[in-house]
Amino acid sequence: MGLTDYRALLIDCDAVLVDRDSGVWAALQPLLDSRRGQPDKEQVLGEFAETVRGLYPRFAELGFSGLLCFAHRQLAERWGLKASWEEGMSFARSVAGWSLFEDAPGAMLYLRKFYRLLVQGDRDAEDRALLCERLGIAQDDFISLASQPLQDRQWLADNDLRAQDILQVTQPPAAAAQATAGLCLICRAGSRNPQPCAADYCINSMADLVAQHQASLRR
Incomplete structure (x- = not known):
């Protein structure tokens, strides 16, 4: 399918629209x-992500703020530091x-003229x-990461959508998407998308997605 054939975009909130890494850092x-010494940013962010993954099974109990609070405490313990609640x-x-x-704001303003914009993420x-x-x-249109909208037939029916109508915009490595849904990998911060492209589209920013859509309209 071409970009202009999709009816909706399912866009990751963090790392695609929201600069999570800068916020966490x-x-x-x-x-x-x-801490003693100069901490390495990539290592710190990697340890944060690993800690959050370990806590995620408790998401229903903790909520997003609780999960981040526990992650902060576990990182402090990991680094041999004291931190209060x-x-x-x-x-x-x-x-x-x-x-x-x-x-992100300009891209969302442009894209909502052509698509229904669905954003997937975790927030209280x-x-x-x-x-x-x-x-x-x-x-x-803000959907929890715990849900699987591409595989939820009732949700798709309620929203007058089919999985093949939706282009998922996410970061690599992408979670397994329903085979009939389109996949766009966005790789920010100068990191490289997998080569050859392991998706329908591989881009570096939301601005790139806008540019590709405009090019599709001109064809």
Whole structure:
């Protein structure tokens, strides 16, 4: 399918629209200031991601803020540091200030003229409204990572969509998507997409997606 054939985009929130890594790195600075030596940013972010993955089975119990708070505490213990629960909650609440990538607002404004925009991510209810407003989407179009909309026949029927109508915009390595859905891999921060491209589209930014859509319209 060509880009203009899809009816909806299912876009990852973090690392595609929201600069999660910069937000986490900045929020960890008070803790990192207690460490000896100069911490390596990529290693720290890798340890954070590993810690979050380990806690994710408890997501229903903890919620997103609780998960981040526990991740902060576990990282402190891993690094041999002391951190209070207040510091952990301060880190968790930093999510409200995570910035959008520079090209995200303009890309979303353009793309919503042609597609229904669905954003998939994790946020507590108190943070969703503001984030959806910044992204220019309805709150009903923000979908939890715990759901599997491409495989949920009832959700697809309720939204008058088929899986093949949807292009999933995610970062590599992509989670297994339904075979009939399109897949676009977006690789930011100068990292490279897999070669050869392991998806229908491999791009470096949301601005690239806009440019490719405009080129498709001219064909």
